Amino acid sequence: MKVIEILLKEILEDFFFCFTSPSEHTNLKRSIQESGILTPIQVIPMEGKYRLISGFRRFHVARELDLSHVPVMVKPESLSIEKAFRFVLLEKxxxxxxxxxxxxxxxxILEGLQVPFELMEKDFLPILEIPAQFKTIDEIKCILKYSISVQHYVEMYNLSLKQTRMFNPLTIHQQELLVDMAMKLQVRSVELSEIISMLIxxxxxxxxxxxxxxxxxxxGRIMDNRDDSKHEKLFKIKERLMDRRYPKLASWNRSLVxxxxxxxLPEQVKLKWDRSLEKPGVELRVKxxxxxxxxxxxxxxxxxxxxxxxxxxFKIV
Structure with a gap:
């Protein structure tokens, strides 16, 4: 594989192989302005021009900076497109x-390339740490059917496949409503799953x-209350859901309050109890x-x- 310098306009605006999310690239832009592109963009020959296979952020910055030439690493034409993409994954x-x-x-991308399952199982699934099971593969692919905001949440909190299943019973609109709330309150997956479960x-x-x-x-009114902290808003939301889901439990807790x-009790004495009423008794905390x-x-x-x-x-707890 050789590194050469080519005209930026020789690179096709083809983002088929881009699998990373767009990100802020101020630092990369500053670095390229000061030192140029130090790591070549990876391309494959295509129809007299070049097709991007890796280095999409550098390509975007080069266009923003209106660069005329960029360094590229050209994959040999003898190398199959599947193998070229596999090398990119191994580097990442x-x-x-x-x-x-x-x-x-x-x-x-592999589906678009029509990679046979046998080749996928041998060369790609181990890199991705995905078991060679059709059900799991199909389930992972279906995540791209979630709304963009849900995908962003999944990526931000690095959710596992199991954790994403909480979104499956929801419509796209419902997903967006709840993820918008979760992002604003910085709700992590465990608590969001609990909220979704109660709502359903x-x-x-x-x-x-x-x-x-x-x-x-x-x-919505709780979310719009500027006087409450994120933690207080989340507590109130979960409390209302619990009250609605378990009205008798809510009634007993109101009686206890x-x-x-x-x-x-004076300030230095706190009286607490398990609000699920699963643990018996009350707890006095004293300073x-x-x-x-x-x-x-x-x-x-x-x-x-x-x-x-x-x-x-004690009759209640």
Missing amino acids: VICRMFNLIEKARVLH DISGRENLTVEVVLNQLEI HLSKAIL IRTADDLKCIDKILSNKENLDRFEEM
């Missing part, structure tokens, strides 16, 4: 493993769409700084009205 995987979206795009359960049980449930719970407030703090706690626990309230709480 040395630096880092591919994320799920990139794997899906690579599979799409509620909508199925009440025969409503996910959009209607979101509107009825006024999730009412009783705990009636006990009038003791002085002997007076001990007396204060003793006074609270020896008060008959408080003891009665604790008894009422």
Whole structure:
């Protein structure tokens, strides 16, 4: 393989082999302005010109900078297009493993090249760390049917194939609504999966769409509240979903909150319980700084009205 300098206009605007996501390239642009393109763009001969196979960001920057010539590494014509692409993948995987979206795009490229399964199994799937199972391969390829915002979320949080399955029951519009919320609140996949699971359960049980449930719970109003932090917004959203999904549990928790407030605990004493009510009992967390703090706690626990309230709480938890 030889490195030569060619006219930029000799490179076809063909992005078939691009499997990485667009990214901000300010630093790359500055580097090329100062030092030129140090790593050649990889191309293959095609119809008297050259077809891009690797180096798409450098190509975009070269166009932005209106460069006339660029260094390229020309793959020999004797090398099959499949082997040329395989070499690109091997070079990339040395630096880092591919994320799920990139794997899906690579599979799409291989499908476009009509690579036989036997060759794919031997030369490509090991590089991608994908098992040679038709079901898994098809499932990964289907990820490209998700909306662009969902694909961005999958890539940003490096979701596994198993984690992406939470989107399957949702429409494109529902996916976008929930991912938009997740991106704004920086919700990771575990919590988003929990939210989606609750929404689907509620909508199925009440025969409503996910959009209607979101509107009825006024999730938009919570999101628009500028006084709450991201953490507070997320807590309120999950709390409303839990209340709607488990109305009896919500009623019991409201009773516990009412009783705990009636006990009038000082600032250094916190009363907590498992809101799922799976763990029995309540938990008193106390910060003791002085002997007076001990007396204060003793006074609270020896008060008959408080003891009665604790008894009422124990009937629930």
